[in-house]
Amino acid sequence: MKKQVLIILASVALLLVSCGGGGSTTGKQKQVTLSAAGATFPQPFYNLAFKKYNEAGGPLINYGGIGSGGGIKSLRDQVVDFAATDAYLSDAELSEMPGKVVHIPTCIGAVVIAYNLPGVTDLKLTPELLEGIFLGSIKMWNDPKILATNPGLVIPDMEITVVYRSDGSGTTYIFSDYMSKVSPAWNTQLGTGKALNWPSGIGAKGNPGVAGTISQSEGSIGYIGYEYAFAQKIPMAKLMNSAGFFIEPTLESFTAAAAAEIPADTRVMLTNSPNPSAYPISSFTWIILYSDLAYGNHTREAAGATVNTVKWLTGEEAQAIATSVHYAALPQNAAIQAATLLKGITYQGETLLK
Amino acid sequence: MSGDRVTKALLFISSLTILLLSAGIVVSLFGGAVPAFREFGLRFITSSAWNPTSGSEEYGAMSFIAGTVITSILALIICIPMAFSTSLFIAEYYRGTRTSGILRSLVDLLAGIPSIVYGFWGFYALRPLLVASGLTDQGFGVFTASLVLAIMIVPYATSLSAEIISMVPSELKEAAYSLGATRREVIFSVVIPSARSGIIASFILALGRALGETMAVTMLIGNANVIPKGLFAPGNTMASVIANQFGEASGLKMSALIAIGLLLFLITALVNYLGKLIIRRFA
Numbered sequence: 257m258k259k260q261v262l263i264i265l266a267s268v269a270l271l272l273v274s275c276g277g278g279g280s281t282t283g284k285q286k287q288v289t290l291s292a293a294g295a296t297f298p299q300p301f302y303n304l305a306f307k308k309y310n311e312a313g314g315p316l317i318n319y320g321g322i323g324s325g326g327g328i329k330s331l332r333d334q335v336v337d338f339a340a341t342d343a344y345l346s347d348a349e350l351s352e353m354p355g356k357v358v359h360i361p362t363c364i365g366a367v368v369i370a371y372n373l374p375g376v377t378d379l380k381l382t383p384e385l386l387e388g389i390f391l392g393s394i395k396m397w398n399d400p401k402i403l404a405t406n407p408g409l410v411i412p413d414m415e416i417t418v419v420y421r422s423d424g425s426g427t428t429y430i431f432s433d434y435m436s437k438v439s440p441a442w443n444t445q446l447g448t449g450k451a452l453n454w455p456s457g458i459g460a461k462g463n464p465g466v467a468g469t470i471s472q473s474e475g476s477i478g479y480i481g482y483e484y485a486f487a488q489k490i491p492m493a494k495l496m497n498s499a500g501f502f503i504e505p506t507l508e509s510f511t512a513a514a515a516a517e518i519p520a521d522t523r524v525m526l527t528n529s530p531n532p533s534a535y536p537i538s539s540f541t542w543i544i545l546y547s548d549l550a551y552g553n554h555t556r557e558a559a560g561a562t563v564n565t566v567k568w569l570t571g572e573e574a575q576a577i578a579t580s581v582h583y584a585a586l587p588q589n590a591a592i593q594a595a596t597l598l599k600g601i602t603y604q605g606e607t608l609l610k
Numbered sequence: 611m612s613g614d615r616v617t618k619a620l621l622f623i624s625s626l627t628i629l630l631l632s633a634g635i636v637v638s639l640f641g642g643a644v645p646a647f648r649e650f651g652l653r654f655i656t657s658s659a660w661n662p663t664s665g666s667e668e669y670g671a672m673s674f675i676a677g678t679v680i681t682s683i684l685a686l687i688i689c690i691p692m693a694f695s696t697s698l699f700i701a702e703y704y705r706g707t708r709t710s711g712i713l714r715s716l717v718d719l720l721a722g723i724p725s726i727v728y729g730f731w732g733f734y735a736l737r738p739l740l741v742a743s744g745l746t747d748q749g750f751g752v753f754t755a756s757l758v759l760a761i762m763i764v765p766y767a768t769s770l771s772a773e774i775i776s777m778v779p780s781e782l783k784e785a786a787y788s789l790g791a792t793r794r795e796v797i798f799s800v801v802i803p804s805a806r807s808g809i810i811a812s813f814i815l816a817l818g819r820a821l822g823e824t825m826a827v828t829m830l831i832g833n834a835n836v837i838p839k840g841l842f843a844p845g846n847t848m849a850s851v852i853a854n855q856f857g858e859a860s861g862l863k864m865s866a867l868i869a870i871g872l873l874l875f876l877i878t879a880l881v882n883y884l885g886k887l888i889i890r891r892f893a
Contacts, residue, residue: 323857325860329860422854422855423857424859447664453661453662453663454834458748458750459832459833459844459846472738473748475748
């Protein structure tokens, strides 16, 4: 009997091992296959760009939209060729990585304040009003403070329903990063993070969930990625930037936020930009990859394909694709920095891009 | 080796795989939950704090336990009259008729609808109705979620109860009829008493399903990580918070979510065990 159990256990173990070894990322096919994972925020752009790149003879790229956190984990476990994130890695996170990691900005996404208020499509908001609304001190739409900022606008007497992201997300991170910069009360009460301890309101899952909830609920307001508000034609508020101008969310005003000086490793938040024509809540989204691509069972071929893909992604052709799906293109300075960083990527110490 | 022994070995292997899988799930849930329990101790269960901001991280499962228990119990209360009367209709009153057959397949059809479709229906059809009724401002909250949950578990409770009601021996019923009992009297004094524990068990199993339901609840409960302040206030459930937050979670937060998963596993296992216990007594 004991022998029988042993044999069965051994066969189960064998079965498990043989199943586990099946899926290798870089097979012997002629076409190179890359695997990547991470942020959902830029996923519409990546999906379209990778598809076009593949059609033009580039590698087949399987991108899993599993969230920035999941992407970082996958890169740390060295199971992907590159990852994507909406929040740059902190020094602590970088030190937990088994190798040196490089950030390459790929486009600029913006978070807009979308609202559903019958008869109102031209709402202006200041940082003070955002703080009041999202922290719950302003409860009614016809609050004197909102009326004072929007003279001449007929705003109905309605209760404000705040809609936020119930899942952890880069969108929440970018919005809270901005709010923490402009509101000390926000900074102490909620802080910056991918998920927050919201005092009131309703949580909805994902950008589509928040967009759907806002468009279905009169009196609601929330923050979502620009492309979602744009696609669903939900009104977006003009926001007062740090120079005191009310700025409409447009691709130009997003790109303007990146026209300032960017650190060499591109790890910077673009929120609350000093540029007078910049929309205040926008951010780079990054591809992250190891600075030396010789790890695990990574071939030189895959490494070359990885660097070329990311280089193409920051080039003119892919940036035009980004604009077509409502992400703002990288400004000149950021594109040059991305190219410089990519030249430093190596395989066993040997540079991959000439 | 004889064919018999081969069959025996194959069956043994497949059942052993199930056993290993369940054991593996429990072990990895325990392992993942350790950091959260080490950090917060039993306070993890009793506290309703949920603050993911780094630096002041604090996690407690109470809001989600409360949300789960309240929505499930409420769903069960709403489900009982619907499921009970439908099962009586199918298995006793209209037993063997065409109507009963159609109704039975409709109930089975309800069981086959994916959770997300119920969620959509709740979001786009039921919620506006509740808002129009003036009961609630935005229609998100415990009540809306419970209502949809109730409809989702009705098929389970109904088909199990109907099965058990139809198992009541006809000799018993015939004896009652021969003593001059009316149909109503037979149902209420013979059928229901002898099927009682089975019917209760079917509702407990339905409750077990309600406890773990995720997608439809997420779409309707409002996902506020607090103990619900009322029937129409938003809240969150254990399954829903895990589905929402695990994608971007790491470190202590990930451990807290796994710990919630472990608690949910234990609660569901307990409820199912109770159901089985009652069924065994009946059989």
